[in-house]
Amino acid sequence: MAGWLWFLLQLVIIAGFVTYLIISAKKAKQENRTTWFMKTWEKDSVKSIASSLMSIILGLLIGCLILFIMVLIPTQGSKLSMKSAIDGIQLIFSGIFNTGRNANGSLIFGFNSVNIGDMLFRATPLILTGLSVAVAFKTGLFNIGAPGQYLASTSVTLILALSIPTSVVHPIFVWIIAFFGGILVGALWGVVPGIFKALLNVNEVITCIMMNWISANLVTMLFDKQIGPFKNLLDPSGTKNLAYVFKTTHNGVATPKLGLDLIFEGSQVNFGIIIAIVIAILIHIILNKTTFGYQLKACGSNKNAAKYAGINDKVCTIVSMAIAGGLAGAAASLYYLAGNTEFAWETYQSLPAVGFNGIPVALLACNHPVGTVFSAIFISLLDVNGMQLKYMTPYNEYITSIITAIIVYFSAFSLLFKQILNGKIKINLKNIFKRNSEKTVETIEKETATEDKKEVIE
Amino acid sequence: MENYAIEMLNITKTFGGKPANDNISLQLRKGEIHALLGENGAGKSTLMSILFGLYQADSGIIKKDGEVIEIKGPKDANKYRIGMVHQHFKLVEVFTVLENIILGSETTKFGFIQKKESREKIIKLSEEYGLNVDPDKLIENTTVGMQQRVEILKMLYRDNDILIFDEPTAVLTPQEIEELLKIMKRLAESGKSILFITHKINEILAVADRCTVLRKGQYVGTVNVSETNKVELTEMMVGRKVEFVVQKEECKPGDTVLEVNKLVVSGSKKNKNAVNNVSFKVRRGEIVCIAGIDGNGQSELAYGITGLEKIKSGSIVFNGEEITHSSVNRRNKMGLAHIPEDRHKFGLVLDFTLENNLVLKKYNEEQFQKFRFIKKDEIRKYAEELIEKFDIRSPQGPTNSARTMSGGNQQKAIIAREIDVNPELLIAVQPTRGLDVGAIEFIHKQIVAQRDLGKAVLLFSLELDEVMNLSDRILVMYEGEIVGELDPKQTTVNELGLYMAGTKNNVKGDN
Ligand SMILES: Nc1ncnc2c1ncn2[C@@H]1O[C@H](COP(=O)(O)OP(=O)(O)OP(=O)(O)O)[C@@H](O)[C@H]1O
Ligand SMILES: [Mg+2]
Numbered sequence: 001m002a003g004w005l006w007f008l009l010q011l012v013i014i015a016g017f018v019t020y021l022i023i024s025a026k027k028a029k030q031e032n033r034t035t036w037f038m039k040t041w042e043k044d045s046v047k048s049i050a051s052s053l054m055s056i057i058l059g060l061l062i063g064c065l066i067l068f069i070m071v072l073i074p075t076q077g078s079k080l081s082m083k084s085a086i087d088g089i090q091l092i093f094s095g096i097f098n099t100g101r102n103a104n105g106s107l108i109f110g111f112n113s114v115n116i117g118d119m120l121f122r123a124t125p126l127i128l129t130g131l132s133v134a135v136a137f138k139t140g141l142f143n144i145g146a147p148g149q150y151l152a153s154t155s156v157t158l159i160l161a162l163s164i165p166t167s168v169v170h171p172i173f174v175w176i177i178a179f180f181g182g183i184l185v186g187a188l189w190g191v192v193p194g195i196f197k198a199l200l201n202v203n204e205v206i207t208c209i210m211m212n213w214i215s216a217n218l219v220t221m222l223f224d225k226q227i228g229p230f231k232n233l234l235d236p237s238g239t240k241n242l243a244y245v246f247k248t249t250h251n252g253v254a255t256p257k258l259g260l261d262l263i264f265e266g267s268q269v270n271f272g273i274i275i276a277i278v279i280a281i282l283i284h285i286i287l288n289k290t291t292f293g294y295q296l297k298a299c300g301s302n303k304n305a306a307k308y309a310g311i312n313d314k315v316c317t318i319v320s321m322a323i324a325g326g327l328a329g330a331a332a333s334l335y336y337l338a339g340n341t342e343f344a345w346e347t348y349q350s351l352p353a354v355g356f357n358g359i360p361v362a363l364l365a366c367n368h369p370v371g372t373v374f375s376a377i378f379i380s381l382l383d384v385n386g387m388q389l390k391y392m393t394p395y396n397e398y399i400t401s402i403i404t405a406i407i408v409y410f411s412a413f414s415l416l417f418k419q420i421l422n423g424k425i426k427i428n429l430k431n432i433f434k435r436n437s438e439k440t441v442e443t444i445e446k447e448t449a450t451e452d453k454k455e456v457i458e
Numbered sequence: 459m460e461n462y463a464i465e466m467l468n469i470t471k472t473f474g475g476k477p478a479n480d481n482i483s484l485q486l487r488k489g490e491i492h493a494l495l496g497e498n499g500a501g502k503s504t505l506m507s508i509l510f511g512l513y514q515a516d517s518g519i520i521k522k523d524g525e526v527i528e529i530k531g532p533k534d535a536n537k538y539r540i541g542m543v544h545q546h547f548k549l550v551e552v553f554t555v556l557e558n559i560i561l562g563s564e565t566t567k568f569g570f571i572q573k574k575e576s577r578e579k580i581i582k583l584s585e586e587y588g589l590n591v592d593p594d595k596l597i598e599n600t601t602v603g604m605q606q607r608v609e610i611l612k613m614l615y616r617d618n619d620i621l622i623f624d625e626p627t628a629v630l631t632p633q634e635i636e637e638l639l640k641i642m643k644r645l646a647e648s649g650k651s652i653l654f655i656t657h658k659i660n661e662i663l664a665v666a667d668r669c670t671v672l673r674k675g676q677y678v679g680t681v682n683v684s685e686t687n688k689v690e691l692t693e694m695m696v697g698r699k700v701e702f703v704v705q706k707e708e709c710k711p712g713d714t715v716l717e718v719n720k721l722v723v724s725g726s727k728k729n730k731n732a733v734n735n736v737s738f739k740v741r742r743g744e745i746v747c748i749a750g751i752d753g754n755g756q757s758e759l760a761y762g763i764t765g766l767e768k769i770k771s772g773s774i775v776f777n778g779e780e781i782t783h784s785s786v787n788r789r790n791k792m793g794l795a796h797i798p799e800d801r802h803k804f805g806l807v808l809d810f811t812l813e814n815n816l817v818l819k820k821y822n823e824e825q826f827q828k829f830r831f832i833k834k835d836e837i838r839k840y841a842e843e844l845i846e847k848f849d850i851r852s853p854q855g856p857t858n859s860a861r862t863m864s865g866g867n868q869q870k871a872i873i874a875r876e877i878d879v880n881p882e883l884l885i886a887v888q889p890t891r892g893l894d895v896g897a898i899e900f901i902h903k904q905i906v907a908q909r910d911l912g913k914a915v916l917l918f919s920l921e922l923d924e925v926m927n928l929s930d931r932i933l934v935m936y937e938g939e940i941v942g943e944l945d946p947k948q949t950t951v952n953e954l955g956l957y958m959a960g961t962k963n964n965v966k967g968d969n
Contacts, residue, residue, distance in 0.1 A: 310787030
């Protein structure tokens with residue numbers, strides 16, 4: 001029951017705070033004053049954060065709704081009860097703090113070092129693929145090629161980390177070589193769509209998808225059990241019949257933990273998370289504090305004006321795609337250099353989800369580089385909570401995945417919420433519910449408004 | 459008590475704490491043309507957007523025929539028969555005129571659009587008001603003037619009787635303006651009530667019955683047009699006297715700065731070059747003006763010289779260096795400044811702040827960056843200087859997003875940026891489009907000052923007044939070629955018109 005009280009208390013505090021803000025703002029408006037809140041509210045970043053939170057909450061609420069619906073749908077042998085739905089809600093919101101059940105069978109919560117550490121570990125590559133998508137977005141490009149870039153980098157990272165003998169080169173240097181090797185090949189994979197876009201005006205989405213499948217098949221071929229040139233990476237003599245799972249610790253290469261394993265005991269987290277956060281901050285600085293970032297953003301929001309200002313928009317497109325590719329590459333390097341992860345070639349005839357998940361991460365962060373750190377952590381949090389749901393309640397793993405997916409989906413609505421907050425879209429409930437055969441003037445207004453926006457992005 | 463068609467009483471609207479409309483009242487009589495006059499950023503568009511339901515007023519009421527009404531969106535406005543022609547048209551390029559007009563109020567039978575009835579209605583309306591539109595033409599193949607008439611038809615088709623025109627004449631040629639004014643008169647005679655925003659006082663004197671003046675978001679007064687004159691209206695609006703004729707000294711041309719030789723630019727039309735074999739020179743200390751009716755290759759010529767469009771053949775020499783195929787960046791660095799024709803397409807990054815737009819061509823300079831890191835404070839300081847010097851008005855000052863600035867102030871920001879790079883050659887394409895008379899006077903003075911500093915100025919203008927007033931030498935363009943070279947002191951507006959229409963030519967045989 002303690003969990004419930006907690007939850008209620010939080011709700012009351014939040015509701016009280018929001019009411020206070022609204023009332024004080026109203027009063028100030030009457031007296032023609034501005035409050036600190038109104039001033040902060042005008043800031044773009046504040047609106048971004050607020051809209052992200054709103055979409056997260058909406059997603060979570062809908063996730064909870066599904067838990068209830070599942071209980072109500074009668075299926076044979078279903079073990080779901082109202083209690084499992086209530087447990088489920090608690091787990092969706094705070095499964096990460098779950099520490100098991102007490103003697104009465106109710107859930108207990110507390111600091112769970114394994115869960116939190118694992119969340120950070122899972123967030124590491126997501127931060128970077130999210131950044132990859134966000135950087136491209138800022139330049140007006142859609143990098144749907146992150147999975148391919150990730151996969152290309154996976155292979156090069158593994159090849160370098162496993163084939164350079166650590167008896168000759170210090171493992172740290174092998175690590176560094178493999179890390180940068182992965183970034184380079186990721187950048188290469190990203191730069192191809194960039195070049196096609198800049199020089200031939202081929203839509204980057206098409207080229208990216210093509211590059212994804214080239215990558216998927218190429219990597220599978222490289223490590224193929226029969227014909228792959230790197231099939232014997234783990235065992236150069238080829239005598240031992242090893243399972244074909246590639247793991248960098250085989251060569252003694254692994255990202256150091258640097259004490260993080262002491263804080264988050266028993267979890268997989270390592271120094272990679274710090275590297276990812278540092279990279280996010282670096283990208284933030286590059287985009288917002290340097291002339292190079294100024295150029296990229298100018299190209300992204302108005303290509304014609306950028307051209308007019310003497311900015312080479314072709315170079316911008318190419319470089320931005322190279323950076324995006326490099327970031328997706330770094331994601332793979334950090335993931336596979338962790339040491340506890342393994343790569344099984346059979347499974348990789350498909351494209352890695354972590355690449356695609358960069359898209360919701362970027363959307364949820366409204367393309368803000370530092371924001372991707374938080375949104376990636378949030379999405380991994382959902383994963384961890386989902387796992388708790390699967391282990392602690394009768395909900396099966398498929399339902400858990402569906403719920404996580406729905407929450408992620410709604411999270412991506414943050415841009416919509418931001419437009420609402422900016423007053424660009426007016427919501428009129430009456431209009432939504434009234435079925436209207438004729439197209440209203442209002443919708444036309446809106447359409448032209450979005451068209452204008454599109455033009456800007458193009 | 460008089461019964462007004464529309465009354466807007468004590469309207470106040472603030473954006474982020476800054477009032478754009480401060481207790482403004484406006485009464486529109488039935489069947490009158492009511493002009494709305496005010497400086498850039500005075501709040502005219504805001505007031506009209508409130509009437510059309512795009513914004514909600516913070517306080518104040520709107521009455522129609524004496525009854526209080528509430529307009530929550532364009533749909534409500536339509537219900538009360540209020541229509542608006544926006545400054546930037548809202549037409550679907552790939553639809554026909556007919557489809558654009560009926561969009562949003564299609565008559566349907568079993569879910570199929572009944573075009574026949576609509577077509578008849580449109581043709582009838584078009585004839586009734588002399589609008590002369592072809593319902594089956596695609597919008598992308600029509601002229602700006604035609605698009606405007608389509609917007610007017612859109613309002614008439616919906617039986618609107620309150621018609622709002624937001625700066626309709628800013629984008630039209632003098633001929634089209636004359637036609638539009640006639641149409642407006644006809645509409646008013648048939649009982650429609652019209653609200654008309656313009657910066658051109660002559661137009662107000664020509665068609666309006668009454669005129670309401672706003673200044674800095676406040677109501678100044680309403681006057682009967684028959685009892686006033688240009689000088690008085692200007693004073694009401696700006697709060698001081700404005701000189702309409704630019705005072706300038708004799709022109710003393712120096713060395714050649716720009717030399718254009720047999721230039722050909724292909725443009726968008728097939729099998730016809732937009733710019734065909736054009737040659738001319740611009741010297742230090744003179745203002746050369748390219749005049750002509752819109753669409754005769756002036757835009758392409760400007761884009762060709764500034765490097766935004768590729769050159770097919772011919773050459774451009776700038777300060778002794780050939781720049782025919784140089785990058786835009788190179789041209790900018792050599793001292794070429796460009797006030798572009800289309801401020802939203804080229805002139806501004808609308809999502810950037812005003813200050814970031816003001817350094818669009820300078821962000822890379824020593825003053826604003828160190829080791830490629832942007833010096834934010836320097837940019838702020840510089841932006842504040844320019845805002846002060848060029849009187850750029852925006853509620854949030856340098857940090858205002860360019861998108862929410864008023865049209866005229868966006869233009870002033872571009873002009874400030876381009877003049878302040880201290881150029882060798884200033885290419886100004888319709889620099890005063892959408893500016894109020896006070897701002898026009900100021901900009902004209904700035905352009906003359908540039909000339910007197912020994913800079914070369916190449917001006918493109920559609921306004922005959924501006925051409926005659928400002929230039930030292932006029933080149934007339936017709937169908938992509940230069941057909942006349944005139945001295946403004948020795949020519950008349952009539953003669954200029956003949957050249958522009960292509961009936962006269964004094965550079966024959968010269969190619
Ligand atoms: N959506 C908005 N958000 C914030 N400020 C706005 C917005 N729209 C207009 N403003 C501000 O309100 C003021 C009045 O703008 P408005 O567009 O009504 O001027 P205007 O009289 O039409 O000027 P112009 O002749 O230049 O078109 C300006 O200072 C403008 O920056
Ligand atoms: Mg306006």
